Amino acid sequence: xxxxxxxxxxxxxxxxxxxxxxxxxxxxxxxxxxxxxxxxxxxxxxxxxxxxxxxxxxxxxxxxxxxxxxxxxxxxxxxxxxxxxxxxxxxxxxxxxxxxxxxx
Numbered sequence: 001x002x003x004x005x006x007x008x009x010x011x012x013x014x015x016x017x018x019x020x021x022x023x024x025x026x027x028x029x030x031x032x033x034x035x036x037x038x039x040x041x042x043x044x045x046x047x048x049x050x051x052x053x054x055x056x057x058x059x060x061x062x063x064x065x066x067x068x069x070x071x072x073x074x075x076x077x078x079x080x081x082x083x084x085x086x087x088x089x090x091x092x093x094x095x096x097x098x099x100x101x102x103x104x
């Protein structure tokens with residue numbers, strides 16, 4: 001088996017003390033690098049993702065019911081956990097009003 005090493009360019013990191021590291025960019029630099037359209041809520045896109053997640057959850061339940069096999073349950077739990085986390089993210093985005101500009 002071959003080992004892969006990735007060189008680390010430390011020119012972008014400025015050491016400030018033994019336990020902390022100061023980066024050479026700020027949060028504003030990162031935000032400026034993201035296109036403005038990523039910060040604009042899009043209701044149709046948000047609803048598409050929401051209903052897609054609901055559909056995937058429903059399909060996973062249908063497959064679990066159809067297979068009804070002990071070896072599928074751990075896979076089912078992992079996949080459903082991921083999908084319900086996705087629904088949590090939708091609710092979280094609603095709380096920050098990034099789902100829509102309108103309050104529902």
